[in-house]
Amino acid sequence: MSNGPAGHVARSTVRPNPETGRQGPIRTFLCTADGVPIDSVYDPGAAVYETPGSVPDAGRSAARDLVFVVAHGFTGDVDRPHVRRVAGVLRGHGAVVTFSFRGHGRSGGRSTVGDKEVLDLAAAVAWARSLGHTRVATVGFSMGGSVVLRHAALNPGTVRAVVSVSAPARWYYRGTAPMRRLHWLVTRPEGRLVGRYGLRTRIHHRDWDPVPLSPVESVPGIAPAPLLIVHGDRDGYFPLDHPRMLAEAAGDHGELWVEPGMGHAEHAADEALLARIGEWAVAAAG
Incomplete structure (x- = not known):
């Protein structure tokens, strides 16, 4: 896995809306370090932002230049209702970038189910x-x-806070x-056909080589950036030993929320929880 710089970013400019004076959303394709086009959306959020390159006010709040970059779950994409709902709540706390991982939605390439996707996020x-x-x-x-x-572990210093939900x-x-x-x-040819035509997710047929750093092995490298781990006690995919392992690896720079009655990932994260996550990030990234 490369931890080099992200690829060339597609040219785009943020122009104020002539009616409101506020910046409007942008949709564009980004290019990853390995040449995959990634469908991406920027929403400046509900707060009032400085235009890029301007001199910020000394007394502005932490939220006014905070941006959330949202990484969806497997088979999601930037246009899925549950991804848009997450973005809609977080935009009340800062700007939001959403994107479709490779092999998902309108992005190019094929999904490697968590390996090369780190380049998409970069x-x-x-x-x-x-x-x-x-x-x-x-x-x-x-x-x-x-x-x-x-x-966060492979690219130290590029993010101010990390939130991992149902991982x-x-x-x-x-x-x-x-x-x-x-x-x-993921592993069967007939399964990948179901993914492609039934779930709009194109899955790579090759095995990982080499096997990427595991999540629990990655966590110690995130410090000093604060880390929030969120997991439902009714998660049908990963039982509670997973978040507890992550929290233990995080030590003092990590925080664990076990949410009563919550299932798995975006579909199970209600608006109240998403708002709490937004508030945590504003404080943590300050």
């Missing part, structure tokens, strides 16, 4: 920073939750029925 983070945001918080769900952990602690876990079904989807 391109999105680099884009957010190029738009003038000095505080970046990454928020990942399930597969995206593992990606934000590895990205695995270790690779190749097959201890639950949903994960056994997922492994069939």
